[in-house]
Amino acid sequence: MGATDVVPFVPISGLNLSEAASIAVQLGKRIGEELAIPVYLYEAAARTPARANLADVRRGQYEGIRDAIETDPDRRPDFGPTTMNLKPGATAVGARMPLVAYNVYLDTHRLSVAKAIAKAIRFGGGGMRYVKALGFEIRDRGCVQVSMNLVNYQKSPVFRVFEMIKSEAVRWGARVTSSEIVGLTPAKSLYDVAEHYLQLERFSPQQVLEEKLRSASQRQTASHVRGKPVGVRGRTGRRAGQ
Secondary structure: OOOOOOOEEOOOOOHHHHHHHHHHHHHHHHHHHHOOOOEEEEEOOOOOOOOOOHHHOOOOOHHHHHHHHHOOOHOOOOOOOOOOOOEEEEEEEOOOOOOOEEEEOOOOOOOHHHHHHHHOOOOHOOOOOOOOEEEEHHHHHOOEEEEEEEOOOOOOHHHHHHHHHHHHHOOOOEEEEEEEEEOOOOHHHHHHHHHHHOOOOOOHHHHHHHHHHHHHHHHHHHHHOOOOOOEEEOOOEEEEOO
């Protein structure tokens, strides 16, 4: 769409999606007013359902938006001029959940099988609401892959996607051999997988050692910022546990 194609705000910790969307709107307004760049709000920051999907906002890319922005009401920006800024182009600003890039490998070389499964599980093909999927041939491994972006891992969790692919693969005489996460993923997405497959009762992330230590460290830092070391009680100076 432009020199800065997309600016997503992604809540990781201490911020929810609604708050991230509010920040996106503030930034979009500044970019439009101060830099005279057309800005389109997308996903959680979108003002209309038609702009919830980034692919729909990007449709036509730079040339398509340039040619339609002045005459097509559906291509009018949320902020900024209603003419294309020819040097920087246009920008999409929005808020979204952390994206999980997830691939599943099948024990077949038939690309048609991977494409059929991808179509069955993705939202555009009638599958899961927050799944985008394509089928690819992996020649160096002699197999095919269902490659996905899980755009909301809480509502379309990894384990549910995995189980659906396994089920669909059986229909085509194939089976899952392995899967992989590309890049980073939120810890909770993996906790959900463990809780599902191990059938853990009353599981809490605070049972994960690293999470517990992180929480303790954050409390200690906050306490020192307030000027009182952690563990000190009253005037005696005795520490907890002594």
